[in-house]
Amino acid sequence: MVKAAVLGASGGIGQPLSLLLKTCSLVDELALYDVVNTPGVAADLSHISSVAKTKGFLPKDDGLKHALTGADVVVIPAGIPRKPGMTRDDLFKVNAGIVRDLVKGIAEFCPRAFVLIISNPVNSTVPIAAEVLKAAGVFDPKRVFGVTTLDVVRAETFTQEFSGEKNPSAVNIPVVGGHSGETIVPLFSKATPAFQIPADKYDALVNRVQFGGDEVVKAKEGTGSATLSMAFAGYRFAESVIRASKGQAGIVEPTFVYLPGVPGGEKIAKATGVEFFSTFVSLGTNGAEKAINVLEGITEQEQKLLDVCTKGLKGNIEKGIDFVKNPPPK
Incomplete structure (x- = not known):
């Protein structure tokens, strides 16, 4: 039996993500939680002829407790998009508070669950989650x-014209660092099967991977952001975690983790100077079994990108940790 919970299930990412999880034959029970609309979303999804029994919960009547109790996997796309007139700092304070409070619920009701954080800024929200779980004595x-x-x-998709693969996901491209702007570092030199990117296309391609979200926001003319592609990516990772937890071997995925707590991570932490970092991770029955160091032998161009990345990442991580240790006045 696998119970998956989606926190923020009524939102732009949450609804398509919940739909994909409902269609997954590995999920037996699907719990949806949000501050509005989840009973309706759950009722809609419950008409789909797939395995998962689906229920929706609201904050009233201990909804978070019921959604999380017994959960094996918790996916958190909760949060708000940036609105007109809102600074990034305003956005951070709102989403940071949301993630902090939801993770407190995880610490209390399902401390052994796999926690998958989508809520932006990931570079800060993952350290926030770690601090909350540490304070509760349940951080793994x-x-x-x-x-x-x-x-x-995105890296797989945007390089298809150079890789020549009919199915872009057949190419393995490490993307390391963080999950925003210049903290995202695609390592095209490490792609397998290998392919060449023309020198005059390289910078534009890196920029497109780093700022692909802006492309979607512009195309949607201010009505939204990358919700559908993010839901697909979130589902792809969640499915991999579930498959690995059931004993399937050889599953490797990119993810932003606390390096000192994952075998192989210390070496990467030493090389980068940061404790949280996204790299390829081998997944197993207990989660992250090994952090894979793909930084050895990278090109000079990639090293320059990595230097910019780690500088920005340090500030993002510190901001998240400080938010928990020195919470802003309400």
Whole structure:
């Protein structure tokens, strides 16, 4: 039996993500939680002829407790998009508070669950989750993941003309670092099967992987962001975690993890100077079994990108940790 919970299930990412999880034959029970509309979303999904029994919960009547109790996998796309007139700092304070409070619920009701964080800014929200779980005495670094799969999905898609693969996901491209802007570092030199990118196309391609979200926001003319592609990426990662938890071997996915708590991570932490970092991770029955160091032998161009990345990442991580240790006045 696998119970999956989606926190933020009524939102732009939450609804398509919940739909994909409902269609997954590995999920037996699907719990949806949000501040509005979840009973309706759950009722709609419950008409789909697939395995998962689906229920929706609201904050009233201990909804979070019921959604989380017994959960094996918790996916968190909760949060708000940036609205007109809102600074990134305003957005951070709102989403950071949402993630903090939801993770407190996880610590209390399902401390052994795999926690998959989509809520932005991932570079800060994952450290927030770690601090909350540490304070509750239940932090297991092997079970807490920042979902950075969309960066890899974009790299696979945007390089298809050079890889020549009919199915873009057949190419394995490491994308390391963080999950925003210049903290995203695609390592095209490490792609397998290998392919060449023309020198005059390289910078534009890196920029497109780093700022692909802006492309979607512009195309949607201010009405939304990358919700459908993010839901696909979140589902892809969640399915991999579930398959690995059931004993399937050889599953490797990119994810933003606490390096000192994952075997192999210390070496990457030493090389980068940061404790949270996205890299390829081998998944197993207990979560992150090994962090895979793909940084050795990268090109000079990639090293420059990595230097910019780690500088920005340090600030993002510190901001998340400080939010928990020195919470802003309400």
